[in-house]
Amino acid sequence: MSLCRWLLTGAVLLAVILALAPAADTPTWKLQEPFSQTWTTTTTVTVKVPGKEDVKQKMTSDLGVTWTPAQGMGKGDPKQSLKLRIDSYHVQAEGATKLEFNSSAKPDPANPADALLRPLVGAEFTFTREGDKVTVVPPEAALAKLPGEARERVKALLTEGTLAAMYDLAFPAKLPQKMGEKTGQTRTVGLGSLGDFTNNTSYTYQSVTDGKITFTCGSTLTYTPAMNSKDYPVKSFADLKTEGTLVFDTAAGRLTSVTVSAPEAARKLNLLVGDQETLVDVVLTYETRMVAKESGKPNVSKDKEGTDKPKDKDKAKDAPKDKDAPKDKDKDLKKDKDESAPKDKDKAKDKE
Numbered sequence: 001m002s003l004c005r006w007l008l009t010g011a012v013l014l015a016v017i018l019a020l021a022p023a024a025d026t027p028t029w030k031l032q033e034p035f036s037q038t039w040t041t042t043t044t045v046t047v048k049v050p051g052k053e054d055v056k057q058k059m060t061s062d063l064g065v066t067w068t069p070a071q072g073m074g075k076g077d078p079k080q081s082l083k084l085r086i087d088s089y090h091v092q093a094e095g096a097t098k099l100e101f102n103s104s105a106k107p108d109p110a111n112p113a114d115a116l117l118r119p120l121v122g123a124e125f126t127f128t129r130e131g132d133k134v135t136v137v138p139p140e141a142a143l144a145k146l147p148g149e150a151r152e153r154v155k156a157l158l159t160e161g162t163l164a165a166m167y168d169l170a171f172p173a174k175l176p177q178k179m180g181e182k183t184g185q186t187r188t189v190g191l192g193s194l195g196d197f198t199n200n201t202s203y204t205y206q207s208v209t210d211g212k213i214t215f216t217c218g219s220t221l222t223y224t225p226a227m228n229s230k231d232y233p234v235k236s237f238a239d240l241k242t243e244g245t246l247v248f249d250t251a252a253g254r255l256t257s258v259t260v261s262a263p264e265a266a267r268k269l270n271l272l273v274g275d276q277e278t279l280v281d282v283v284l285t286y287e288t289r290m291v292a293k294e295s296g297k298p299n300v301s302k303d304k305e306g307t308d309k310p311k312d313k314d315k316a317k318d319a320p321k322d323k324d325a326p327k328d329k330d331k332d333l334k335k336d337k338d339e340s341a342p343k344d345k346d347k348a349k350d351k352e
Contacts, residue, residue: 025208027175029080030253031069036087036293037170039063041286047269048281057095064088067170070126080129080171086121116154119145127167132185134164161189165199169258170290175215175248176205195225203246213248217260238267242286254292261287 040062047055063086070081090102091113101113103121108114123142128135138158143151165187174183184202191197201219208214221240244260264285270277 025179025211025213025250026177027213027248027250028253029171031067031082034066034068035254036064036066037290038293039065039288039290041288044285046283048266048283049278050280055096057093057097059091059093061089061091080127082127082171084125084127086123089117089121091117115147116150119143120154125163127163129167129171129173132173134160134167136160136163136167138163156192156194159189159191161187161191165189168201169260170255172201172203172217172246172255175203179205179208181205192226195223198222198224208250211250212256213250215246215248217244217246218242219260236268236270237282238269240267240284240286252292255290256292258290259287261285 040060042060043058045057049055066085066087068083068085070083088103090104092100099111099113101111101117103118107118119142120139123139125139126137128137138155143154146154168185168187172185174185176183182202182204184200186198186200189197189199199219199221201217204216206214206216219242221242223237223239225236240262242260242262244258246255246259247257248254249256262285264283266281266283269280269282
């Protein structure tokens, strides 16, 4: 009777444990250690103005970041808090506007982009999510290093809304929990006198293989101009639609890759030039990719001059192999001993 009771108790406990443990096909965040990501974005824009030559612009950027979990990110946690550090940044623009900046290169006082972007490398942002609300603490110390006018421009772009939208892409709040399920979220990004952007995003649970869940996503970005704004000439802009794929590793408990793109399409843009409205076509393509790296491994390690430090592994490879030294020393001692042996023998014979 006692044995039956113990077996029954054990079976109940096992059932409870299995019920509480996250399933291998469920996206459950398990972030406890720092981890790094690289975000690569490519944008091409062609503006077609009636009666004028087309204006073309292409921009590519590589952003390396490290996330450090501070609180939450587990199942049922009401509050999530992570710190983001910018490890590296490389941006290149070609076309109507040309510029290049690489944080791995030495500082270049003659490059205007260097003075604007280098202070942001090493900067840290703290993100906290509670429900659908995301609050951001910006790196005031890094922003204070920027020139006055540039500082205000960067602050206008790095608003809580734009940073929250980036956070949503890296850590979606409402991922579907089972095959075929679809969820969605909406976020409005306010840019003051530039107007507002409202992003409606949907996620669909497509498949799971070896603990890796594939989601597809689609979003519609709608622009609303600011009322009576004289600072920004855009009066209307057709919706921008994107589509993408996300891969969630259930063992790591996080997204390991994200790809979002906007297929090439012409969109109507209504500009106010002077007192006259002009309707132009904007042909835009956009793609951003995220690849996660191993936990605790930052993207780039730099010395004080801004150049990459040699890897410890390479140092070890180039260093002399000390373990071979004792062997060579022992070999030499043995050789000396063998050579001296006959001499000692002859001395003993002479003595006799």
